[in-house]
Structures are given as structure tokens and as C-alpha cells.
Amino acid sequence: MRGLSARILALSLGLVLATTLAAGLATVQFARASASTQQRAELAAQASLLTLQSARLVTPRALQRITPGLDGSVLTVTDADGAVVLSTAPRRARLLAATRAAAARAATGVDVSTEVEVRRRTVLVEARATDDGGAIVLTRPLRALSGEAAALVGRILLVLVVALAVAAAAAVWLSRRIARPLTATALAARRLARGERGVAVPEDAPGEVGDVADALRALDLALAQSEGRQREFLLSVSHELRTPLTALRGYGEALADGLVTGDRVREVGGVLVAETGRVERFTADLLELARLEADDFSIVAAEVELGAIAASAVEAWRARAEAADITLSTRGFEQTLPVRADPRRVRQVLDGLVENALRATPGGGSVLLEAVRGADVGGVAVEDTGPGLSDEDLADAFTRGLLRERYRETRPVGTGLGLSIATRLAARMGGRVRAEHARTPPGARFVLELPTG
Template identity: 30%
Template sequence: MTTLSFFVSSFLAREKRSLLSENCRTISTIATEGMKTQDFLDNMSMIIRVLGRAIEANIFLADSGGNVFVCSCNDWIISGKCIHNESAISQRIISAAVKGEYYEVGTMDNKYNDVFYTIGIPLYDTVGNTIGAVFASSPASSLKSFLGNIFRMFLLSSAIPLILMFFSMYAITFRLTRPLRLMSDAARSMAKGDFSKRIPITSDDEIGELALAFNQMSNSLVQLEGMRRSFIANVSHELKTPMTTIGGFIDGIIDGTIEPDKHKYYLEIVSSEIKRLSRLVQSMLSLAKLESGEMKLNVTAFNISEVLFSIVVSQEQRIEAKNIDIRGLDRISEVIVNADKDLIHQVIYNLVDNALKFTNEGGYISFNIYTDNDGYVIFKIRNSGEGIPQKELPYIFERFYKTDKSRSAVKESTGLGLYIVKTIIDIHRGTITVRSMPGEYTEFEFKIPA
């Protein structure tokens, strides 16, 4: 009896250690990859909570100073405080964990009143530096209670049912831990850059929820990777048009297309475009600050109509090349607005550039600027052409979104310009809308406080 007790206890202890260690490593891998996402702590809290319930363990992450910053226990979920962050984890434990693996059957330097199985493994950042540790603790009392039940059943039964029960337990444990092992394999693949693996969802319980959360994180990482690869193309979208304008005027001066008496006029435009290009680069670098709320607007009073006129003049060659009829400029009067002039210039430039790309040969672009009765400056631009399908209008301002993929390829659009436009209008406490009639026209309208 004593021998059997020792065998079962040792076996279950090894299995518990293996299970805790494997899941700690899975959480460490997921955390390292998840650091790239904005909602990292919320995702990790949900994942370790579900996983903790599944394996009946407390899972918590600590930095290199021993300070716990996310935990799966109920007290943490309710108040953000629990026994794990009442005081820092001792450096003895942290040091052992970050070196490879920490294991004990004890109270974790008196953090627990009872004996717990505890595993700790290193936590890495996205470049492989050790920044803390992942811990999983499971009460030893649960194993003792489990053993007691087994031996009570052993006393009431014969050896054959006990053997059958042992194999049944092994099969059930294997079935329950299979999704977790699949997650561990998928996490290792993700660490190598393969984001294609997904976990089959075979149940609606905690394991199914964990698999769903894991798959959602994988999808987010795939999207993030795609965005990273598109970054260079997206930046070139914003830089190409002013460079094209500058190049066109310089070539015209060099080859004699532009008459000498007009050189000064067009060189002034080139100078203006170079300065605006410099501001545009700075605006691109400031986009992250705009989104995070860190950048403050440089608000001045200026004539928004003059901004439009200067942009249309700078696009003269593109307008003449497609024989586009420009309408409404003669009816626009002076409209003063208090806003960031450089950012509003970028908004109008992007909208005009977008219209020029998609206006049909011999088509038209019309403009209108006025102040309404509520004290808002209204800017409208409409161009003839193919238009935008109604089903795609709700997504037109999303980052990197392209409408018709084949058409976008021809027009060299990358889907960033309208996202920047909406971001700038939003921080001016304004709104922007789009209307389109397929085969006839597309119209953008924004309004900002005067």
C-alpha cells in the first residue's frame, strides 16, 4: 500500500510539474508575441484566467524586480490586488526562475499558508531579453485529496477496477490536455515566425474559450505582420505626389517646355512643395502622436480657400494631362478657419490627390467651401468617375483599406491617405463623410469648427 501510494504520488507530482512547466512556457511565448499588441494586459489577463481554471492553478507574471503585474486569481480580477502582489517575490526565487526554471513544493517564502506546487520560467521581451518570469502555482492539497479518494476507492474495490480507473484517468487527462499541447506547439511555431497554425475549437468550455482567444491573438499577429510589411509602401504613398510635382516642373524647365519668363513662377511652386514635403515627412512621423493624443495642434487663423487654390495650381500638369474640368473655384470666397494650417493642407491635398487619381478622362472635379449657420466650415469635393460600391463605403477610412483591389493597383493607392485625413479631422473635433453613386461620382465632405 505504501509503495503504491508513493508511486501514485510521485507520478502525479511529476505530471503536475510537467503540466505547470509546459503551460508556463506556453504563456511566456504568448506574452512575448502579445507585447506587440495595444491591449496586451487585457489579453493576457483573459488567457491566464481561462488557463488557470483549466489546470486548477494560479498563474501570474512578474518583472525582474519581483513585482507581479498580472494574475489569474479572483482577488486580482476584482480589485487588482491579491496575495501575489502584496509584496515582491523574493530575488532568490526570481533569480532561479530567470536562469531557466524554478520549482518548489512549499509556501513560496511564506506567500502561501499551505503547501503549493510552484513553477517559474523566464519571460522574454520581443528581442529575447529576460524581463521577468511566469509562475504557476497549484495547491498540493488538491493532490492529497485526490490521492485520498483513490485509495478509499481502492479499499472498496479490487485491483482490476483500480487499474482500469488508472488508465481511464490517463486517457481523460490526455484528452483534456491535448488542446493545451496543441497550443504549445502553435506557440513554438509562432516564435519561429509561422502564424498559420490555429487551434481546433471542439468544445464550449474553458478550453474552447482559451482556444478561441489563442486563435484571435494569432489573427491579430498576422494582421500586425501584414501592416509591418506594408509600411514602406504606405509611406511612399504620402511622399510620391509632391515629388512628382517637383520633378514635373523641374523637367519642364530643363527641357524648355516651360518658357523662361515663367521659370520664377514655377520655381516658387517647387520651393513651396519642397517645404511642404519636409512638413509632410514630419506629419507622417507625428501620426503616432496624433493617434495617442500626445501631439498638440498649432492652431492659427487662415484662409482655407487660399490653401485649396495653391493645391489646385500645384496639380496643374496632372489636371491638363487628363483634361479634367475644374468647377466651383470661381464661386469660392474667403473663408477663415482656426485650425492647424499644415494638417488641414495635408487633408485637402490628400482629397485632391485622391480625386485626380480616380476622375475619368475628360471628367470633372468640383469644389465648395462655406461656413454654415452652426459655425462650422464645410469643405466639399466631388469628382466624376467609377465611384465606390455602397458596400465598401463603411470601410473607406480604415487604415490600409483599399476599395477595388485591381483598380487600386493601377492607381498605385496604398490605402493610407484617407485614414490620415480622418485622423486629422477627428483631432480637430470635426467629421468627414463620403457619398458615391457608382458609375457617376464620389463626394467627400468634411466639417470643422470655424
């Protein structure tokens, strides 16, 4: 972040310096313009006054008397023919030559106010007509700044220099104020990338840097929660696998030792098949979820009639429902309900939702597959009459393994992966799965929605 701090400092100082230079140049130009205007006004006033006395300026004594009051100006008097009658600087041939045109024009009755260049110096010229047809020409070198103006400019420049110093100090403070928390935030981000959690992030950072720090703090918390859930999920997976594997090993050792004989062999074989199927289903769910999260999953979209898929799902699960004394039925599919989706994946989602509903529903209850129709979506709602879910459960329903851990001691639970797989499958098909309370509590209602076009 040293580079950023240096760039901020350099940019700030550059802007301050440019502003100061612009203000200084503008001040000097303004002062020069004011000085020129003032000097021209003074010279014009002198010329007008001398015009009134032009008849008495032709004697050397009169000229000698008024010279001190000219304040450095050069007076030239010409006759009607343009010849120089007298001048306070008769040896300055170049000045006299440069003002000859102004004198000739003034002799015609036109007041002349102009500038000429004499030896690379600007000279102000004021020329007025005299009563005898001649002209009075008054010249004065243009001074860049008068004494008072120069003093004023000096004071202004001093203020600008002080302001530059203050602004430079402020720029240094600002660059450090911005770069320090940003450096600390970058360090915290690197620590998070290395796997640390609970990393301290600056809390008093200014503006957008503070927003970045807040976002990083939220990311830290989210990562900690996500990794905590992953650890819980791995523990759940290990526990779920350990139970059937323990049974498999125990019965396998019993068979190997010859402890199981006669009619017990068939019973033990049935247990082994059931536990093997349990492990197989669990590993299949894990593989399916891994493929979904790795995006290694194909979806073949087509026009799908949800009523037919719902009916086939009910038919497939009817035997299990009857064995558990649960009524399994459909409603609302009298009219066709076409959607755009992968029929095999739709059936997979419905199978998962129906299996969960049958597991949660006690004997004598019911599970209903109901058509859902919307403006741009169609779907199937799977509603049961089980113990239902709390508002907190609805918010966490699709976090893998969370509901399983929450209820594994109080109600029948599955692998904890089914809802996570269902919601990802629906998302891949452009739809979603949402959890609700049953329309007639208690119970839960899971709705699969898919696009119709």
C-alpha cells in the first residue's frame, strides 16, 4: 500500500500545487491589468490637463516649471505641420519617431490612447489636439506593477505559499488516513485467504474503505459459519456411514466365525442387503451433490407434463405409503400443466420430496401432490401431515444436514442431503424449491416451481 499512499500524496500535492500556481498567475495578471489601467488613466488625466495649458508650454521656463510634475512622463509638443516644437526628452529620437503617427492623428482632433514598443519596452501614449492645430503627446513607460500593487501581490503570494504548506500537510495526513486502514484490510484479506478466521478488520476506516472492511468482516463471519456447517456435515456423514458399516462388519464377522447358521443366515442376509442399500443410497446422494456443486451435470430440457410425472411418482411410492398406513394422492392435475424442464430430473426432485414427506408423516396421515399454477411458472406442491417445521426450520431447510442434526433424536430423518440436492436440481432447470407451512397445520409443504416457457 506504500505505492497507493505515495500516489495519493503525489496526486494531492500536484492538485494543490497546480491550484496555487493558477491562483498566483491569475493574481499577477489581474494586478498587471489593474496597474496598466491605473497608469493609463493617470497619463490621460495629465494629457487633458496639459491640453488646457498648451498655449503656455512653448517657453523653456514654462517647460522647466512643469517637468517635475510629469512624474517620469515625457511631454512632446508638435505644430500643425507635425514638427516638434519642444520636448522634455529631445534626444530620444526613437521615442519621438514612434509617437509621430499618434501626434499626427491627434492633430486632426481625435484623442489618441495607444501603446508603442521602444527598445522592447511598452510605452503608453496619450495624444491630444491643441488650439493652434498642433498636438500634445504624453508618453510613459508601462511599469508592470506599481509599488502598492507589488506589495499587494507579495502579500497574496505569501498567503498562497502558506496555504500550499497547509494543504501539503493535509495531503500527507489524508494519504496516511486512507492508506493505513486499506493496508490493514488487505492484510486481513490475506489472512482470511490463508484460512484464518475471526480476523480483526479496521472499524474506523473512512468512506468506501470502511465499506470494504465491513464486507470483509461479513465475509469472515460467513466463512466461519459455512466451515462450521461443513464440519458438522462431515461429522454427520461419518456417523451415517459408521452405523451401517458397523452392522455390516458385525454380521460379516459372525458369518466368518460360523456363528450364524440355519434359518438365521437368511435373516442376516436381509440385514446385510438393507444396510448395503443404505450405504449405497447415501454415497449416491453424496456423488450427486458433488456433481451439482462441481457443475458436472447435464440437463436435457424438453416440454414436460407435470401431471403425468406426478402420477408416476405416486404410483411408484404407493406401496410404501400403504405399508405405513399413509394416504398418497394428487389434486389439481385435471388440466394439463406443461413446463420446460428435464423430465428425469423433475421426477428425481419429486421422489426426494415424496420420500421426505412419507418419512415425516405418521400412520393414518396423508401426503398430497398438488398442482401449482402461476403467470410464468408451473409446479407441484408436496404437502404432508407430519409434525411440520418452525419458521427457523423453513429458513434453514435447504442447508445440507442442518435439519437432520436438529431432529435426529426426535423424529425420523434421512441423510440430510435430499433437500439440498432438490433445490440445486431445480435451480439448474431455471426453477426453485421453496418450503412453507402446510395449508392445514401441522405439516410441511415443499413447492417445486419450474418455468412454463
